[in-house]
Amino acid sequence: MIAERPSPNYDARPAGAEIDILLLHYTGMTSADAALSRLCDASARVSAHYLIDEDGAVFALVAEDSRAWHAGVARWAGQEDINGCSIGIELVNPGHEFGYRRFPEAQMAALSELCRDVLCRHAIPAHRVLGHADVAPARKEDPGELFDWATLAAAGIGLWPTESQGKDLSAAAALAGFGYDITGAGLAACATAFQRHWRPENIDGLMDDECLARLAGLLNLID
Numbered sequence: 001m002i003a004e005r006p007s008p009n010y011d012a013r014p015a016g017a018e019i020d021i022l023l024l025h026y027t028g029m030t031s032a033d034a035a036l037s038r039l040c041d042a043s044a045r046v047s048a049h050y051l052i053d054e055d056g057a058v059f060a061l062v063a064e065d066s067r068a069w070h071a072g073v074a075r076w077a078g079q080e081d082i083n084g085c086s087i088g089i090e091l092v093n094p095g096h097e098f099g100y101r102r103f104p105e106a107q108m109a110a111l112s113e114l115c116r117d118v119l120c121r122h123a124i125p126a127h128r129v130l131g132h133a134d135v136a137p138a139r140k141e142d143p144g145e146l147f148d149w150a151t152l153a154a155a156g157i158g159l160w161p162t163e164s165q166g167k168d169l170s171a172a173a174a175l176a177g178f179g180y181d182i183t184g185a186g187l188a189a190c191a192t193a194f195q196r197h198w199r200p201e202n203i204d205g206l207m208d209d210e211c212l213a214r215l216a217g218l219l220n221l222i223d
Helices: 032-039 105-121 149-154 171-178 187-198 209-222
Strands: 002-004 010-012 021-026 050-052 058-060 066-068 086-091 129-131
Touching: 021 105, 032 050, 050 105, 086 105, 105 149, 129 187, 171 187, 171 209, 187 209
Parallel strands: 002 058, 021 086, 021 129, 050 086
Antiparallel strands: 010 066, 050 058
């Protein structure tokens, strides 16, 4: 069951905009109550379409046909109005600033169910199920390296790569070709964001052979 908790922080999507990104965040705040309060505070001017508490409770904040204000300054595959083309889901988690921890099973189960519903309503490609860090790599870390992207992908939500030949790839060109904002954020920030999502066991900002092989596998999946 989804509880309604309307936020005033939204506006109209651009005319003709297609919803083709599903963007996941963590709240980075000390509690669910604090996060809900901020997301529903008109003076804060931030929101998301949904928030999921650690116990699996789901709150609807902004209607999907409206533009919620969750991505901020962001860019993916040359697109800058990420809010205009995305559904934003916030996951309650204190984040790297307040004691980052793994996302509980109940929360992940609720997320999987909600994502499946969203994907039934909108034609969002698997390679455009992204984290906030992916679209804002110079500014954001969420949902971070403890988020279980692999299990989510196994449930049909997003992608998880099978490694492929990647040694001949140019890291910058390949990351940009996948969607990362190399020009604006720089290679190191984009590499770090890539690792948080697809190589979380070793985050050093360097696109080594393992990262390139995983990136090559992702590129193969979207060819």
